[in-house]
Amino acid sequence: METQLNQAAPDIMHVDLNACFAMTEQQANPLLRGRPVGVTNRAGSDWSTIIAPSYEAKRLGVRCGTRVGDAKRMAPGIVIIETDPPKYRYVHGVMKAIFQEYAPRVTMKSIDEGVLDFRGTTDIRGSRTLEDIGYEIKDRVKEELGEWMTVNVGIGTNWFLAKLAASLNKPDGLNTINHANIEGIYLCSKLTDLNGINVKFRNRLLTWGITNPYEFLQASERTLTKQVFRSINGRHWYLRLRGYEVDDLEFGMRHVGKQYVLHHRTAEPEELAQVLYKLCYWISRRLHKYNRVARGLELTIRYAYPNHQGHQDQDVPPGPTKWHLTHCSPATFSHVSEVYERALWLFQQSPPGLTVTQFNLTTYQLQNRRDEQLPLLQTDIQRDQRIERALQAVNDRYGELTLTPARLLGAEDYVPDKIAFGSVRYLLK
């Protein structure tokens, strides 16, 4: 039996900040307003990527992921700025506080977007519509963060449609999608405009003759479940496209990790071990902060091409560009020395002599610290823990890495604080 479009009144609101990092930098520095700006994690290198272009830069073709060198060619005069996490944490905190004044349930989906759930608030809102509240939120963001800050607001019957509505008139739009206009909006949209449909999924849909969101909507549940997706995802898409909620799920913390792109690419093991140690330091800090211990560790390494200092040589065949290895142990770990011991073992298994460009270290199989099983045979664990607690207390008081192990003396490649996209797990200080 065919499921109809959801006829309920839209009561989910999606709010996202436009080009979050770039707009925040333009708010902070009024001289940058109206000019192309690109925010990157590494301002000194033309090989680093833009993680947030301003709208002015986007109009000139700069996208997330464009290399800084390319961005400079596409947008002459573009101002490249290195990320400044405290600014973005503050903006995130202010937005969340504003949202919580309006809706009983707020879910921050990432650093620059949140979902406000107004279900069950009709009596409290009285005659105020969600559109009224949306415009008020826009004003509040400008009032509390600054006149340059604009947000897109989307209203729908589920998270998916609310996000799609928020993307319709960027920047500074406010749109509602309901059962009356949904088909028209699907007709005017591309498949990749839908949140969750990337190029790979688009190609899969094209294979089955689905060329736009309207045809996606018209596809039967059986076609989506048995043929296109061959899984429960087909049913989820069938319901999602009709405005029924299937995404209102929150997952617990399943891994803690840190990624680092080396400023100074090197194949020198001593230097790489120092960088690795600093990643272990941050991971250990995060595990302690969230009261977790881990059992598994994954190390992923990206390499430059053999002759690489930025250029590919057609005459030299490329070597491995990526390597990874995981290891899961019966004993749990969380202290820096424990994480480092395991990370170093993984690193020692990697192919030697290659120039490393990036480390990605991730702990998994997390459990709460109180469930931790102490090993019977390891006698100095409590001593290590006391030393590390003392070290952390000093660093809590005076700042990160105020006290560092001797092995880091002379280390030049500092691993700075960065903000991860798509996650708000590490935002709270």
Added chain:
Amino acid sequence: MPIEDIFEPVSVIASFRRSPRGSVIVRPEIMNWRNRHYRIDKMGLRFPTTKGARMIHRFTFVVNDTTFELEFDAEILTWELLRMSDGNPT
């Protein structure tokens, strides 16, 4: 002069007032740096951060054609000029 690091102590006259919603709005008004007064034309952003356990407030603002970034250490009550920029690309 795209971005120039300064890291020098400065004197600041700041105003404190309540917003209609009750929060306190702090705004540097005049900065004295190297015996010269700078009257703030336009505020950019104020945001808090920390240095260890110390609360720090950072302010960005424009004087003439230059953006300045100030830091106020809320524990030892000092102002420091961190950097200045004319907004031009590096």
